Amino acid sequence: MGSRPTSAARTPNRLSGTTPLYSAVKQMILDRIANGAWAPGHRVPSENELVAELGLSRMTINRALRELAIEGTLRRVQGLGTFVAEAKSSTGLVEIRAVIDTITERGNRYSASMVINEEERATPDVAEELEIGLAQPVFHTIIVHCENDLPVQLEDRYVNPALAPHYFEQDLTAITPDQFLAQRIGLTEAEHAIDAVLPANWEAKLLGVGRNEPCLLVRRRAFSGKKVATAARLLMPSGRLNIHSRMHIKL
Amino acid sequence: MGSRPTSAARTPNRLSGTTPLYSAVKQMILDRIANGAWAPGHRVPSENELVAELGLSRMTINRALRELAIEGTLRRVQGLGTFVAEAKSSTGLVEIRAVIDTITERGNRYSASMVINEEERATPDVAEELEIGLAQPVFHTIIVHCENDLPVQLEDRYVNPALAPHYFEQDLTAITPDQFLAQRIGLTEAEHAIDAVLPANWEAKLLGVGRNEPCLLVRRRAFSGKKVATAARLLMPSGRLNIHSRMHIKL
DNA sequence: TAGTGGTCTAGACCACTCG
DNA sequence: GAGTGGTCTAGACCACTAA
Structure with missing residues (x-):
């Protein structure tokens, strides 16, 4: 940093390859x-x-x-x-990745099977999550995501038809609903909550685990502007699909 | 953006209060x-x-x-x-916050009780996590964090004495170990993994939950340079302490 | 009023990629 | 060589904060 350039004739400030x-x-x-x-x-x-x-x-x-x-x-x-700035307590950010990315990056085979794929009327719970009126039509898909044919994630998703009228025209076992929605609609915001639960009976069956197997539950809502485009429950049996991260601490 | 300034006389580019x-x-x-x-x-x-x-x-x-x-x-x-850039699949970042921040921000009372606080010899597991030699001395603390006297997190932590020789001189029920270490040592990196588990017997007792209550388990390692400063298991009964976030999607 | 950060400009040199 | 992004400068005007 020492070479102070004079005003008119400019001395070169950087040697080649020097840091800026x-x-x-x-x-x-x-x-x-x-x-x-x-x-x-x-x-x-x-x-x-x-x-x-x-x-x-x-x-x-x-x-x-x-x-x-x-x-x-x-x-x-x-x-x-x-x-x-004040020292940040070492609070960390954890990335929630798309299943398909995690699986393919591990060099494994991804597959998915559609369990439910239909238009329904919003129940009170669903209406509240999607922030729409009661009994409004909603798209509902349940998909089991597999890694080498082993179920690793159960995706139970509701989609707001007003924002994604072409949702069902897509082959949702080839492309992740999240990917499709991100590309098709302009998703601007997302909301996540992580919890630990025991699976319901039908969930345990679809995942091929026992009812006493603890599962990670990620609830995700994605927004387009101020409207909720989709709300999903992602249920993952412990140990099969990890959520992890390594990151720098700012200070 | 319309006002193209001429070269010599500069027309004002911004009206007061305009976006840059x-x-x-x-x-x-x-x-x-x-x-x-x-x-x-x-x-x-x-x-x-x-x-x-x-x-x-x-x-x-x-x-x-x-x-x-x-x-x-x-x-x-x-x-x-x-x-x-290619569309990011709506992969999300979730923030893992310090317990004490979460609790105090909710306007509730934080307290903690020390269960174990001693110097031990590294078992194979601990040695591997801290990346130190077998049977090396390590600091071991187990703390129960409470919100309004209800246990919300069980913290089982090992600390590398070489990096934090004064670990025990601190009142670790008043300040979070993570906070102390972040301030005292220069923590540069952190690693997180989230899982769902059922608590062990002694863990369930300390948390005051049943053995069938699923718990979130966050494993955190914090680094100072290339050395592991501390490794902690944070066990949280479902529903008591949420991990959540809302964030913008880049694209 | 003096000092601070926030922004903007016109012009310059450089390293890099491509044809 | 022409075009691209990467960096740097000297000088300018502004909004904000404080004494």
Whole structure:
């Protein structure tokens, strides 16, 4: 960072293959935080101060600080300053992946069988989940997803026909309903809840497990704008399909 | 976006309270993708083309495209161009939060009781999880976390003493071990796996549930650099402490 | 009013990919 | 070589916060 370019004739700021300057600035700040020099809440030098200290343009400094703010390392307040963010307790994000991706990435064979595929009238529960009127028509599919013919997930899904009138025209054993809906409708938001349950009788039968086998239950709702496009219960016998992740901690 | 500023005299680009230009560009691109005009894989106009089309500076266009790339909506390849990313199947991220945050945010009272708090020798299982030698000393704590005195989580944790020699000097019923470790050591990475299990006898007793009550099991390992700082099993009776999230879908 | 971050511009050099 | 994205600069105007 040392070569301070004079105004007119521009000295080359980067040697070939060098890390970008904004990136070096980010790293310098991360280092000062890591070694304890800047504790959480500490006030980071202003953009202008860093411009003077490092001999870089303000846009470069700004990009470094802005990205660190987006990444959660810093907090910025207009008119006030930039501060080291409070330490995040190591709360983690876990990714819920599409079954088919998990299976094919493991090099295994994916198959699915359709159990139910019909238009029904919304019961009170379904109406509430889809946020539509009682007894409105809804599409209902139940699919068993298999890895090498072993059932790994039971998908019980309701779809709002107003948003996906062509839902049934698709071969839903070839493409995941989630994939289809994501492509066909513009899904903008999703909601997840994870729980542990014991399977109902019919669920245990379809999955080929005992009634005392604990299962992961993921309830997922996907939205298109403010409307609920689909609500699904994904039931997975313990041990067959893992939910896991490894991730960096911001600070 | 219409006011194309002439070169010398600068016309004001923003009315007060207007969205930033780079933000408007992002929205425009997102709209074109949403309404199907630009399908996944479609080649987005180059920065220079957008500069000409929209009458903005290249830096502004660049910021819009760069942020959309970071957010996963676009893919950029130097020398080639910018493309609409493939539709993400609606795979979701779920946040695993610190118990204490969840409880206090609900306005309830958090308490904890220490069940075990001692130094032990690593069994084969523990040695493998912590990636240390067999029979090495390890810190072992078992804590029951309660919401309004109702047990909601059983935390069974092993800590690598080499990384956290002062682990026992802390009042671990007042501050979460995860919080302490995040602050004291520099935790850099975390690993999670979620499963559904039935509790063991002693676990069921501590949680005050029946042996047939399915429980969520979160296995978490936190790293400091390449070394495992701590490995924990977090056991949660169904229904008492939910894991959930609502999030935007990138595309 | 002075200082801060938020944004924008016009122009520049570079590394990369392709034909 | 022409075109692409990646980066950097110097200078500018703005909105916000504080004393």
